[in-house]
Amino acid sequence: MNEIVVLSGKGGTGKTSxxxxxxxxxxxxxxxxxxxxxxxxxxxxxxxxFGTTVEFYSGEIAVINQAQCTRCRKCEDACRFNxxxxxxxxxxxxxxxxxxxxxxEKVCPTGAIxxxxxxxxxxxxxxxxxxxxxxxxxxxxxxxxxxxxxxRVKNEAxxxxxxxxxxxxIIDGAPGIGCPVVxxxxxxxxxxxxxxxxxxxxxxxxxxxxxxxKFRIKAGCIINKWDLNEEKTTEIQQFLYDEQIKHLxxxxxxxxxxxxxxxxxxxxxxQSPYQExxxxxxxxxxxxxxx
Amino acid sequence: xxFKIAIASGKGGTGKTLxxxxxADYISQREDTLLVDLxxxxxxxxxxxxxxxxxxxxxxxxxxxxxxxQCTLCGLCSKICKYHAVIQLxxxxxxFNELCHSCYACSELCPANALxxxxxxxxxxxxxxxGRLTFIESRLEIGEEQAVPLIRKTHTMVDExxxxxxxQIFDCPPGTSCPVAAATRxxxxxxxxxxxxxxxxxxxxxxxxxxxxxxxxxxxVINRDGIGNSEVEDFCKREQLPVxxxxxxxxxxxxxxxxxxLVYTEVNSVISALDQIMKFVQNHFNP
Amino acid sequence: xxxxxxxxxxxxxxxxxxRFGRTEFIVVYDEEKQVISAIDNSKVKNVAHGAGSAxxxxxxxxxxGVLITGNGPGETASNALKHHHMKIFVNAHDMTLKEAYEHYxxxxxxxx
Numbered sequence: 001m002n003e004i005v006v007l008s009g010k011g012g013t014g015k016t017s018x019x020x021x022x023x024x025x026x027x028x029x030x031x032x033x034x035x036x037x038x039x040x041x042x043x044x045x046x047x048x049x050f051g052t053t054v055e056f057y058s059g060e061i062a063v064i065n066q067a068q069c070t071r072c073r074k075c076e077d078a079c080r081f082n083x084x085x086x087x088x089x090x091x092x093x094x095x096x097x098x099x100x101x102x103x104x105e106k107v108c109p110t111g112a113i114x115x116x117x118x119x120x121x122x123x124x125x126x127x128x129x130x131x132x133x134x135x136x137x138x139x140x141x142x143x144x145x146x147x148x149x150x151x152r153v154k155n156e157a158x159x160x161x162x163x164x165x166x167x168x169x170i171i172d173g174a175p176g177i178g179c180p181v182v183x184x185x186x187x188x189x190x191x192x193x194x195x196x197x198x199x200x201x202x203x204x205x206x207x208x209x210x211x212x213x214k215f216r217i218k219a220g221c222i223i224n225k226w227d228l229n230e231e232k233t234t235e236i237q238q239f240l241y242d243e244q245i246k247h248l249x250x251x252x253x254x255x256x257x258x259x260x261x262x263x264x265x266x267x268x269x270x271q272s273p274y275q276e277x278x279x280x281x282x283x284x285x286x287x288x289x290x291x
Numbered sequence: 292x293x294f295k296i297a298i299a300s301g302k303g304g305t306g307k308t309l310x311x312x313x314x315a316d317y318i319s320q321r322e323d324t325l326l327v328d329l330x331x332x333x334x335x336x337x338x339x340x341x342x343x344x345x346x347x348x349x350x351x352x353x354x355x356x357x358x359x360x361q362c363t364l365c366g367l368c369s370k371i372c373k374y375h376a377v378i379q380l381x382x383x384x385x386x387f388n389e390l391c392h393s394c395y396a397c398s399e400l401c402p403a404n405a406l407x408x409x410x411x412x413x414x415x416x417x418x419x420x421x422g423r424l425t426f427i428e429s430r431l432e433i434g435e436e437q438a439v440p441l442i443r444k445t446h447t448m449v450d451e452x453x454x455x456x457x458x459q460i461f462d463c464p465p466g467t468s469c470p471v472a473a474a475t476r477x478x479x480x481x482x483x484x485x486x487x488x489x490x491x492x493x494x495x496x497x498x499x500x501x502x503x504x505x506x507x508x509x510x511x512v513i514n515r516d517g518i519g520n521s522e523v524e525d526f527c528k529r530e531q532l533p534v535x536x537x538x539x540x541x542x543x544x545x546x547x548x549x550x551x552x553l554v555y556t557e558v559n560s561v562i563s564a565l566d567q568i569m570k571f572v573q574n575h576f577n578p
Numbered sequence: 579x580x581x582x583x584x585x586x587x588x589x590x591x592x593x594x595x596x597r598f599g600r601t602e603f604i605v606v607y608d609e610e611k612q613v614i615s616a617i618d619n620s621k622v623k624n625v626a627h628g629a630g631s632a633x634x635x636x637x638x639x640x641x642x643g644v645l646i647t648g649n650g651p652g653e654t655a656s657n658a659l660k661h662h663h664m665k666i667f668v669n670a671h672d673m674t675l676k677e678a679y680e681h682y683x684x685x686x687x688x689x690x
Contacts, residue, residue, distance in 0.1 A: 009333055010303065010304065010333060010335075011302065011303010011304040011305075011465045012302065012303045012304005012305060013304060016490065037468075038301075038465075038466035038467050038468045039301045039302055039303070039465065039466055039467060039493075039494040039497060041302070041489075041490045041493055041494070044489045044490060044493055060373065078395075078396075078399075080393065080394050080395050081394075096472060096505075099392050099394065100373060101373055101374075101392055101394030101396055102371070102373050102394075102396065103394050103395065103396035103399075103400075106371060106396060106400060107400075115373075139467070139468050141467065141500060141501045141504045141505075142467075142468065142469060142471075142472040142501060142504060142505065143468055143469065144439075144468070144469045146468050146469075147436070147627065151624065151625060154624075155624040158624070174466075175303040175304075175332075175333070175465055175466075176332035176333055176438075176464065176465075177332045177333065177431070177433065177436075178332050178431070178436050178437065178438050178470070179436040179437060179627075182436050182627075183627070186600060186629070187600060187623065187624070196549075197549055198548060198549035198550075198551075199335075199338045199549065199550065199551035200308065200333075200335040200338055200548075200551075201549075203333070203335060203338065204333040204335070207332075207333060207433060210433045211433060211434070214433075214434060216596075216649070225545075228542070228545050228546060228549050229546060229549035229550065232549055232550075253545075255518065258488055258518050258519055261488055261489055261490065261519075262488060262489060262519050262520055264489070374628075375628050375631055375632070376628075376631075378631055378634075378635060380634060380635060380638040380658045380659075380661075380662070381638060381661075381662055382661065382662070383657070383658045383661040383662065385631065385634065385654050385655065385657070385658040386654065387628060387630065387631045387654050388654070389627060390627055390628050390631065436627075
């Protein structure tokens with residue numbers, strides 16, 4: 001079974017639109033995972049039914065029992081994150097700053113502090129329009145540990161794929177290079193990079209490629225909106241060649257992508273010259289997957 | 292008291308950097324301005340602001356390091372660590388840097404002082420100068436996964452060294468989770484940049500919810516106006532969110548952006564948008 | 579002596595798994611008893627972070643004299659295992675456990 005993750009470094013290059021298109025092309029033979037848990041968009045194109053919802057707990061939060069608290073301030077002194085303050089004559093935990101390290105619990109002389117499991121989001125397992133399943137999630141506002149939620153989404157997708165004998169897991173990744181991205185990379189055996197021919201696009205592409213190199217995962221790249229800057233497109237092609245990353249295709253800027261999105265469809269579901277191109281890209285990706 | 296504007300969005304690629312760099316450069320033509328690039332995972336502002344570097348500092352994270360000579364192998368550290376970053380394997384204490392949250396608990400509670408904290412580089416902050424614009428960029432080292440500590444340190448540095456610059460613009464990372472919460476922390480106004488498409492609307496809703504939860508006043512800028520539909524604008528009307536400006540989709544803007552150029556000097560629609568934003572700020576905040 | 583392999587399967591004909599933290603299985607061959615056994619690492623394999631830490635713990639508890647793998651564990655895990663006199667051999671990529679064992683016996687693998 002192959003695990004394909006779609007990344008970009010820079011946001012807004014067309015990652016989600018392309019991932020959803022690959023999902024439609026893979027049809028019933030793939031389980032889909034939306035690991036951009038911060039700002040998930042795949043559902044707008046694949047129309048999941050949100051069949052199953054599971055609460056996601058990760059990390060802990062300190063809770064103070066005021067009756068046992070003597071306001072000695074040892075917890076405030078210990079906390080490196082300034083998450084405990086003396087306010088309104090009480091020691092109070094500031095949830096958004098608490099990192100759940102438990103140091104306060106250890107130093108409290110009266111045992112007034114306990115560490116409780118913390119809900120940080122919701123996980124969904126849905127049926128989607130291609131007749132298969134999508135695992136997706138919603139992280140709670142300002143929540144930490146998005147990497148853990150990403151891992152959970154991926155693992156659910158993996159279990160489903162194994163149980164239903166699918167050939168592929170296709171993962172929409174997050175922008176950036178941080179924890180949620182690294183989480184989506186772990187265990188992947190192919191990365192599809194989607195970039196754009198801008199200075200920002202190339203700068204961010206280089207950074208994500210450096211991260212991927214550490215994982216030693218095979219990668220291919222699509223240059224989206226290539227005709228916005230032909231010079232930059234050529235520069236990116238050279239970079240891909242130097243890095244031994246397969247140059248999968250160039251897709252021109254075309255308003256039909258947005259038009260399709262507005263109708264809740266992927267580009268391969270409307271009449272367009274891109275159906276053939278995306279099919280070719282998908283076939284190309286499949287030939288490159290490890291046997 | 293400096294006036295702080297954070298430029299954020301739910302969705303990536305809506306035009307945060309475009310707005311932040313053009314707004315900062317424009318205002319700096321008239322007054323002292325500070326631009327801070329807090330998208331530490333993928334900082335791009337430097338592409339558009341050509342300044343002279345005046346300072347560079349390494350930013351470090353503190354991680355415990357095992358002093359075998361002092362250690363009594365009591366295993367307390369392994370029991371305390373909530374992140375499994377410190378584990379006892381027989382007669383060896385293994386510290387896994389990438390898992391450590393720098394809470395200092397193991398180090399300070401170790402009865403033998405066998406886990407002194409050590410500094411490890413996790414990023415850099417550069418300060419650059421261009422006319423009346425002071426530009427700060429923080430950049431996370433490749434391989435480091437936590438954006439929040441670097442974002443926090445950058446805010447601290449800004450408050451310590453640049454509190455006398457009256458007008459401050461913070462370019463934030465995309466999304467709605469902890470890096471964005473950290474980046475918008477001290478903002479007086481958060482401008483959410485969006486695009487008039489279903490993705491833009493979906494993520495705008497999430498971003499608005501986040502900002503409301505954080506108690507931040509919000510203004511919306513609609514970029515690439517004309518490419519999708521009116522749902523974003525309708526949403527803003529319904530929710531009584533002020534739309535500060537609309538920048539029409541323009542291939543010329545895209546082209547200049549792709550070349551790393553500021554656009555406001557050449558594109559009228561952009562300079563109009565910047566004026567509208569400043570008018571809103573004057574009327575509502577009078578900084 | 580016990581020889582541990584990072585493996586993609588449970589038998590001598592399985593391929594070496596080049597990864598340490600996220601290896602599919604740890605297979606242990608007891609040279610004295612000539613018995614081979616496999617431990618499923620899937621619980622560890624799927625964690626977001628700290629796979630190296632958890633797998634190191636598991637290997638430590640199995641206490642082999644030798645670990646044969648592809649890429650090798652990260653520095654921290656390597657140091658922890660070597661501290662207990664475990665020998666770690668790398669570069670057994672693209673070969674079966676049987677082939678890897680033979681290469682090791684012939685001194686053809688690189689010791690970390």
